[in-house]
Amino acid sequence: MKRRTFATVLGTAPFINLLPMGARAAEARPQVIRISFPGAGTGGRPIVGGSFPANSHLQRAIDEEFKADGIRVEWKHFPGAGPALNESFANGLTDFAFGHGDLPLIVGRSTGLKHKVLMSAGRGGDSYFVVPAGSTAKSLTDLKGKRIATFKGTAGQLTTYRFFERFGLSDKDFKVISLDSDSTLAALSTGDIDGTVRAPFDVEARGVAHRIHEILNDPYITRPSTVWVGEEFEKKYPEVVQRVVTRLVKVAQWSTLEANREKQLQLWATSGTAYVDYQKGWESTKDLRDRINPLLDDYYQASIRNSIEEAKKYKLVRRDVAFDGWLEPRYLNNALKDLKLEDYWPQQAADGKVKVPGRKL
Amino acid sequence: MISHRLRPTVVAAASLLALTSLAHAQGAAPAQDDQATIDAKTPATKADIQGLRTDLENYKYEQARSAERNRAQTTRNTKITGTVQLRATWQNPAQNAGAANGATSGNTNYQATPRQTSFDVPSATLQFTGNLYRDYNEGKNLTYALGFAYASNQSGNPTSLTSATRTLGVSASNGSQFNLTNANLAYSFFPTNGGQEDAKGTLTFGQQLVPFGLEAQADEEVRPVINSAQFSNTLNGISQRQIGLIYRGDSFVDVDYTNNYRQALIEYAAGVVNGSGPNKSDNNGKKDFILRAAFTLPADYNSWLRQLKVGASYYRGYTNIANTTSNAVVRIAGSKVKGIDISWTHLPWSISYEYAQATDDALVGAAASATESSPVYAKKAKGQYLNLAYTWGEQFLASEKSVAKYDDYWPKSYQAFVRLDSFDADTRDAATGDKTVIATLGLNAFFAETTKLQLNYLRTRNDEPTTGYTQNRPRTINGVQLQFQYGF
Numbered sequence: 001m002k003r004r005t006f007a008t009v010l011g012t013a014p015f016i017n018l019l020p021m022g023a024r025a026a027e028a029r030p031q032v033i034r035i036s037f038p039g040a041g042t043g044g045r046p047i048v049g050g051s052f053p054a055n056s057h058l059q060r061a062i063d064e065e066f067k068a069d070g071i072r073v074e075w076k077h078f079p080g081a082g083p084a085l086n087e088s089f090a091n092g093l094t095d096f097a098f099g100h101g102d103l104p105l106i107v108g109r110s111t112g113l114k115h116k117v118l119m120s121a122g123r124g125g126d127s128y129f130v131v132p133a134g135s136t137a138k139s140l141t142d143l144k145g146k147r148i149a150t151f152k153g154t155a156g157q158l159t160t161y162r163f164f165e166r167f168g169l170s171d172k173d174f175k176v177i178s179l180d181s182d183s184t185l186a187a188l189s190t191g192d193i194d195g196t197v198r199a200p201f202d203v204e205a206r207g208v209a210h211r212i213h214e215i216l217n218d219p220y221i222t223r224p225s226t227v228w229v230g231e232e233f234e235k236k237y238p239e240v241v242q243r244v245v246t247r248l249v250k251v252a253q254w255s256t257l258e259a260n261r262e263k264q265l266q267l268w269a270t271s272g273t274a275y276v277d278y279q280k281g282w283e284s285t286k287d288l289r290d291r292i293n294p295l296l297d298d299y300y301q302a303s304i305r306n307s308i309e310e311a312k313k314y315k316l317v318r319r320d321v322a323f324d325g326w327l328e329p330r331y332l333n334n335a336l337k338d339l340k341l342e343d344y345w346p347q348q349a350a351d352g353k354v355k356v357p358g359r360k361l
Numbered sequence: 362m363i364s365h366r367l368r369p370t371v372v373a374a375a376s377l378l379a380l381t382s383l384a385h386a387q388g389a390a391p392a393q394d395d396q397a398t399i400d401a402k403t404p405a406t407k408a409d410i411q412g413l414r415t416d417l418e419n420y421k422y423e424q425a426r427s428a429e430r431n432r433a434q435t436t437r438n439t440k441i442t443g444t445v446q447l448r449a450t451w452q453n454p455a456q457n458a459g460a461a462n463g464a465t466s467g468n469t470n471y472q473a474t475p476r477q478t479s480f481d482v483p484s485a486t487l488q489f490t491g492n493l494y495r496d497y498n499e500g501k502n503l504t505y506a507l508g509f510a511y512a513s514n515q516s517g518n519p520t521s522l523t524s525a526t527r528t529l530g531v532s533a534s535n536g537s538q539f540n541l542t543n544a545n546l547a548y549s550f551f552p553t554n555g556g557q558e559d560a561k562g563t564l565t566f567g568q569q570l571v572p573f574g575l576e577a578q579a580d581e582e583v584r585p586v587i588n589s590a591q592f593s594n595t596l597n598g599i600s601q602r603q604i605g606l607i608y609r610g611d612s613f614v615d616v617d618y619t620n621n622y623r624q625a626l627i628e629y630a631a632g633v634v635n636g637s638g639p640n641k642s643d644n645n646g647k648k649d650f651i652l653r654a655a656f657t658l659p660a661d662y663n664s665w666l667r668q669l670k671v672g673a674s675y676y677r678g679y680t681n682i683a684n685t686t687s688n689a690v691v692r693i694a695g696s697k698v699k700g701i702d703i704s705w706t707h708l709p710w711s712i713s714y715e716y717a718q719a720t721d722d723a724l725v726g727a728a729a730s731a732t733e734s735s736p737v738y739a740k741k742a743k744g745q746y747l748n749l750a751y752t753w754g755e756q757f758l759a760s761e762k763s764v765a766k767y768d769d770y771w772p773k774s775y776q777a778f779v780r781l782d783s784f785d786a787d788t789r790d791a792a793t794g795d796k797t798v799i800a801t802l803g804l805n806a807f808f809a810e811t812t813k814l815q816l817n818y819l820r821t822r823n824d825e826p827t828t829g830y831t832q833n834r835p836r837t838i839n840g841v842q843l844q845f846q847y848g849f
Contacts, residue, residue: 040765077765084760087620107618111661152556153618178556192497262397316618
């Protein structure tokens with residue numbers, strides 16, 4: 001276990017005044033902030049793309065935020081995805097999760113992991129069901145009894161099950177095997193699996209696979225991912241949490257600007273995921289704020305509640321997951337207020353439709 | 362008023378406007394776009410594609426050339442691994458010379474004088490494992506293992522029971538042995554590619570470790586203490602690899618999807634083996650049998666009760682009793698080993714306890730005059746150990762071990778432990794000089810992926826033989842062992 005030695009000097013007085021009395025008694029600052037991503041780049045490189053939290057790493061925004069304070073930021077990228085991040089947190093080795101998927105987030109809470117949800121890490125997008133190039137399957141029904149790959153324990157597992165449901169099927173109709181992203185790609189190429197849910201553009205361009213289904217921008221199929229902080233860290237260092245959140249919101253706003261679209265797509269492609277997957281995957285998103293959205297709005301909350309019910313239905317959790325008291329929106333609200341972005345992002349209703357449009361640009 | 366002779370500046374401006382319009386019409390980037398946007402809108406030329414094609418061809422050529430000239434090849438999927446131990450030891454009182462083997466008569470193969478220190482390479486192993494048949498559909502694979510181990514013949518250490526085994530035992534002129542260790546085929550009857558929730562079941566045929574307790578089935582590279590528990594080195598049947606057929610499996614599997622933590626309520630093993638040890642045909646007409654079952658308490662990953670396991674093992678064997686004068690086998694003797702084990706691992710803490718009791722038919726009288734009617738008695742031996750450990754660091758966490766890094770990063774771990782290990786080779790009150798208790802304090806530093814540094818302090822206490830303590834069997838021995846173990 002890593003030990004923390006705590007700095008004794010308070011250096012964030014302006015922020016302290018914004019915080020409630022209980023928080024003022026908290027310790028001032030840590031020596032290191034450990035931020036974890038539930039994923040890694042191709043071949044295990046420590047880069048991910050596809051979200052504004054990823055941009056905060058690619059641009060070293062959080063490092064910059066704390067550089068003057070001498071606080072080191074330790075970035076962790078787990079090829080073992082959400083479950084590996086849970087293990088790290090359970091053993092006291094992670095402070096923040098940047099983009100945890102719904103299933104590992106929920107399962108972690110069900111088994112006693114104590115974290116506070118700070119903001120949504122992203123949402124929306126299209127989903128595709130892909131089969132090997134030589135497959136004659138025209139629909140999921142043709143694949144009954146066949147091997148379908150998903151990375152079990154990750155958000156992708158529930159997405160895959162929702163895909164099955166959409167076509168009147170269930171996981172019991174297939175032989176669902178667990179493979180990580182790199183292995184799934186390799187298995188598609190060699191025909192060792194019969195299908196999977198993933199972006200199709202790169203594999204189609206290479207003649208490796210092709211899509212048989214696409215579900216475009218359906219808020220039921222895709223669910224928001226989450227930025228959270230460990231409860232203990234949040235209690236000890238509320239001002240640090242506030243600075244992380246505020247910086248993240250700044251990065252999120254930068255990421256929504258159309259002028260920065262290509263820049264960030266190319267940054268994301270350094271992770272090893274093909275540029276074309278990002279480029280085509282975001283092509284239909286005309287307003288980037290629709291997907292790069294940190295709000296904990298009705299849609300975020302309803303989505304997580306729905307995912308809890310699904311996890312129970314598929315027996316992926318053994319006990320109830322308490323939703324009350326899990327979200328801690330005050331840091332996000334402070335940041336939106338400080339940055340004058342309160343009306344910047346569109347707010348979605350529980351069904352995913354726009355409830356309050358974002359500020360006109 | 363506009364002149365019909367246009368001024369040059371107007372012409373220039375008009376030309377620029379026309380060019381800009383043309384550029385827009387052709388999809389060129391407007392001036393305000395950043396470089397990334399301009400790049401995204403710029404189509405590749407044929408020359409660009411040819412350049413890429415050349416790079417690809419060069420890469421393919423290099424790969425083919427390298428594969429043909431510089432890479433080792435195997436017929437089947439193969440993984441090569443190995444472990445080497447480098448050790449320095451000190452002990453007090455000094456280890457006695459090997460008088461029994463004539464060492465003091467000038468035979469340089471033997472230890473001629475007492476010594477307190479030694480540098481050793483006690484073990485070096487080489488393993489080949491791989492797939493002979495890979496079942497892509499269900500993962501019911503046929504795998505193989507082939508292993509060799511070097512062992513020093515002068516591996517003197519403070520825990521050996523007698524002078525001869527402690528210091529000598531030389532049988533090869535170069536002072537070492539190189540033996541086949543693992544040689545087996547394993548077939549998985551259960552799917553292995555469905556996910557962690559699938560039960561396991563594998564039948565292994567050939568030479569292999571025996572599924573008895575915890576320590577006897579731990580491979581050399583994962584044993585926590587430099588010296589294995591005394592009983593696991595000594596008792597008939599379980600102290601060595603055996604040749605035979607063993608089925609290992611588990612049932613009632615539960616996965617905590619928090620971190621994909623897998624636990625099986627029941628693990629089991631059953632097998633039939635020769636019982637005569639490695640690299641030997643069966644030395645009698647009876648086969649030995651092994652049974653083991655272990656129960657793991659169902660618990661979430663975050664529960665303090667996770668990885669609490671209780672196991673029971675049973676080995677039924679047959680050994681040959683010989684007349685040591687004629688070397689004729691006069692009797693096939695029964696041999697039983699029963700054991701229980703409890704282990705709990707919840708990092709940073711881990712505890713393991715193991716108890717084993719052996720019952721062997723043994724001659725009442727002298728072996729030199731034994732006949733088939735010589736009376737035998739049930740000789741009982743018992744051994745147990747308790748190991749408590751505290752670990753700092755992340756090396757035993759799958760998430761931290763696999764965390765993405767560019768360099769040769771490996772999380773470091775440090776482990777402090779204490780072990781109490783007791784063994785009584787004959788539990789009869791009248792039998793003395795055969796009970797040893799070893800207390801070990803240790804520190805393990807796991808500082809690279811396959812390398813650890815182990816420092817053990819051992820205090821060995823022997824019970825007194827009827828003839829009194831000797832140089833070969835002093836009352837206490839203090840020893841220090843420092844060992845690097847590296848693997849590849």
